[in-house]
Amino acid sequence: MNQSNCMVAQSGGPTAAINASLAGVISGIKKSGKYDTCYGAINGILGILNERYLNLSQMIPDEKNLNRLKVTPAMYLGSCRHKLPDYKDDDSAYVFIFNQFAKLNIKAFFYIGGNDSMDTVLKLSDYAAKIKSDIRIIGVPKTIDNDLCMIDHTPGFGSAAKYIASTMLEIAHDTFIYAVKSVTIVEIMGRDAGWLTAASALARNDYNTAPHFIYLPEVAFDKEQFLTDIRNKLKTLNNVIVAVSEGIRDKNGDYITASKAVADQFGHQQLSGAGKALEFLVKENIGVKVRSIEINVLQRCASHLASATDQSEAFALGEHAVLLAEEGVTASMVTLTRTSNTPYAVAYDHAPIRGIANEAKSIPREWINAHGNDIRQELYNYLYPLIQGEVSLTYQNGVPVYMPVPHLKPDHVS
Amino acid sequence: MNQSNCMVAQSGGPTAAINASLAGVISGIKKSGKYDTCYGAINGILGILNERYLNLSQMIPDEKNLNRLKVTPAMYLGSCRHKLPDYKDDDSAYVFIFNQFAKLNIKAFFYIGGNDSMDTVLKLSDYAAKIKSDIRIIGVPKTIDNDLCMIDHTPGFGSAAKYIASTMLEIAHDTFIYAVKSVTIVEIMGRDAGWLTAASALARNDYNTAPHFIYLPEVAFDKEQFLTDIRNKLKTLNNVIVAVSEGIRDKNGDYITASKAVADQFGHQQLSGAGKALEFLVKENIGVKVRSIEINVLQRCASHLASATDQSEAFALGEHAVLLAEEGVTASMVTLTRTSNTPYAVAYDHAPIRGIANEAKSIPREWINAHGNDIRQELYNYLYPLIQGEVSLTYQNGVPVYMPVPHLKPDHVS
Incomplete structure (x- = not known):
């Protein structure tokens, strides 16, 4: 038996496009013809x-399955948040993993994930170099947060951005119906970077100016300035809509949350987010009608509103990762570069994993306005191409048809 | 000048289909040829x-505008929550309104709304009868809550139900990715009736059994029973997903909320919903990973995922209201009856407004299982046809194209 096989896995938080990258890897492997399983x-x-594996060559046998996998949200293979120890401290996991690779004749390992997953790629690559393994180890990027370095933007971000922009427009329609003054706070994901919150600006069009303010983690949040912003806007507009990152912090770096000493009727305590905190600020200091909306996980799993651009790039990155492995590249992450913005075009490449793992990319300050309460045109131009194009979905019984996920099956107990 | 005009207005909370009914009224008026404006x-x-009016005959001049209006969420005309006094106590508003009708040569008035709006239709109808006005007054139903009487189901409900079912399926994909035990609570709208929460069951398919429990306002919520449900389910399933109505109450009729003595870092108090309350219950008593998701206003304004069945019925009801007025019907609400479930078919009719205003329709207890933690097949069969069919949307710049709403315009100050 002289098989040549490969392995793929997914890690971190879900996106609407992470299975498109998995489909890309599977497609790339089929095209290459160099791997048996x-x-x-x-x-x-x-x-x-x-030692829990699926045989993807059997499970995704044809184009139809591949296309269905491409549009399915979250991880077909399941995920984890597991940090490998430094092999110098404890190499037992590494020994086990590379024994598994040997046992299964793995020649290439593809890991689809975000910052933490790239840390795993780095550590496996370092260990492979130490033991002089020739297994190709390639990271395939994904994160809705868009905070990976060495890549123009991350797969998963465009779909989340499209969902946020469309939802913001729908919230604007929902908000402006009453002839009473109101403030609506929309809390959007992004603990350290404001890319997703900034994407809410894509809801603006020739009749809609919402969101009227955008507050990002990149700028220290000033409570008094926020209240002044809202008070001034309410002078000329009945309904003010605010987009805020969950990760906003004050000038001391403390998160703005509505968290302290919260107890319910059962005597429990809770943590609430930035949206609730801003809601209370308005309620207590301005006194108009106010509500907060947390878009929550919907922004990362709403594949029914995925960006076709995002999905096709995620797929292409998966395919490109296989090409790289064939060319002998390892210890790298597959990347994309924007070669032109109008018309929008990208090129696929790769970068050493060492400069990527454990780094994070924030919005450049010069892409945010001086007051720190809105984005500049440069950022809008950067974001705009990423949400273009709608994916083609099949519906059955009124809901989208996705790929049946093994661990969702009724008989699955892990 | 011997004009014959009519008037339409919208009231209450938004739905994804309420503008389809407005489009239906406008279309019906065009078809009838009996009204000038x-x-x-x-x-x-x-x-x-x-005295704030739009000339809809000018603003929605053609089929293209009508089709765009049909898919636009919330109220094109804006809304209100204004309760008219009893005319026997104070008839000044009535005198003013009917003077306006006379001044504008209004022969028919169509009011699109839910329970409270039908109260307005009733009061205007009573006053019209008293002063022997021959102005036709017709209510056109809408509410995502599906709690109006004398109608099989309400326009707006099917679209919200489709959004909830699709989102629940996407949340299931998002939830099952980690190999650790977890509970996810999804809070769905419905203060007094559980129809929307029940619709989450439409997410179930051959691989997805979520939501695993459904708690409705129609059944008294028992904290201990809930914890027993969750504990038992976690024995055979890693990730349990719960759908809960915002309106669940205990056996004393008190809302289950996480509300008491809640203070944040700014010293404010807050009210939280049933979802948070259940989240705390699980956290304190079971101790697995738990999160709650409030679908919030997205379920009522997400026109990008509207039900084609819902939209076409909402439109047909608007058109039928105009027909009724022509036939001399007044003091009524236009209704629909399900004449067949397989294949699904409806007929349009009307009912006297007196039996509808201020009444509410709950889920029959026999459509809920004995334990009160799931729905029965009968309810599934009732719900199923209402979410069928996808609406055709145009996208521009990556977001859906809706009808520019007058009060959303940048230069609009009301």
Whole structure:
């Protein structure tokens, strides 16, 4: 038996496009013809440690399955948030993993994920170099947060941005119906970077100016300035809509949350987010009708409103990762570069994993206005191409048709 | 000048289909050829009291505009929550309104709304009878809550139900990715009736059994029973997903909320909903990973995922209201009856407004299982046809194209 196989896994938080990258890897492997079997490790790197694999060559046998996988939200293979130790401290996991690779004749390992997952790619690459393994280890980027370095933007971001922009427009329609003054706070994901919150600006059109303010983690949040912004806007507009990142902080770096000493009727305590905190600020200090809306996980799993641009790039990155492995590249992440903005075009490339893992990319300050309460045209221009194009979905019984996920099956107990 | 005009207005909370009914009224008026101008009162009945009208015959001149209006969420004409006094106590508003009708040669008035709006239709009808006015007054139903009487289901409900079912399926995909036990609580609108929460069951398919429990306002909520449900389910399933109505109450009729003595870092108090309350219950008593998701206003304004069935029925009801007025019907609400479930078919009719205003329709207890934690097949069968069919939307710049709403315009100050 002289098989040549490969393995793929997914890790971190879900996106609407992460399965498109998985489909891209599977497609790339089929095209290459150099691998006998493509294994999927279940729940990321944990799947290897627990010897839990799927035979993807059998499970996704044809184009129809591949296309369905492409539009399915979250991780077909499941995910994990598992940090490998430094192999210098404890190499037992590494020994086990590379033994598994040897046992299954794995020649290439593709890990689809965000910052933390790229840390795993880095550590596996370092260990592979140490033991002089020739297994190709390639990271395939994804994160709705768009905060990975060395890449123009991350797969998953465009779909989340499209959902946020469309939802913001719909919230604007929903908000402006009453002839009473009101403030609506929309809390959007993004703990350290404001890319997703900035994307709410894409809801603006020739009749809609909402969101009227955008507050980002990149700018220290000033409570008094916020209240002044709102008070001034209410002078000329009945209904003010605010987009705010969950990750806004004050000038001391403390998160703005409505968190302290919160107890309910059962005597429990809770943590609430930036949206609630701003809601209270308006309620207590301005006194108009106010509500907050947390878009929550819907922004990362609403594949029914995925960006076709995002999905096709995620797929292409998966395919390109396989090409790289064939060319002998390892210890790298597949990347994309924007070669032109109008017309929008990208090129696929790769970068050493060392400069990517554990780094994060924020919005450049010069792409945010001086007051720190809105974005500049440069950022709008950057964001705009990423949400273009609608994906073609099939509906059955009134809901979207996605790929049946193994761990969702009724008989699945893990 | 011997004009014959009519007027239409919208009231209450938004839905994804309420503008389809407005489009139906406008279309019906065009087809009838009996009216010169169709006026739209801005912000419901308040528009008449404040003499603020749009000339809809000019603003929606053609089929293209009508089709765009049909898919636009919330109220094109704005809304209000204004309760008219009993005319026997104070008839000044009535005198003013009917003077306005006379001045504008209004022969028919169509009011699109839910329970409260039908109260306005009833009161105007009673006053019209008293002064022997021959102005036809017709209510056109809408409410995502599906709690109007004398109608099989309400326009707006099917679209919200489709959004909830699709979103629940996407949340299931998002939830099942980690190999750790978790509970996800999804809070859905519905203060007094559980129809919307029940619709989450439409997310179930051959691989997805979520939501695993459904708690409705129709059944007294028992904290211990809930915890037992969750504990038992976690024995056979890693990730349990719960759908809960915002309106669940205990056996004393008190709302289940996480509300008491809640203070944040700014010293404010807050009210939180049933979802947060259940989240705390699980956190304190079971101790697994738990999160709550409030679908919030998205369920009522997400026109990008409207039900084609819902939209076409809402439109047909608007057209039928005009027909009724022509036939001399007044003091009524246009209704629909389900004449067959397989294949699904409806007939349009009308019912006296007196039996509808201020009444509410709950889910029959026999459509809920004995334990009160799930729905029965009968309810599934009732719900299923209402979310069928996808609406055709145009996208521009990556977001849906809706009808520019007058009060959303940048230069609009009301």
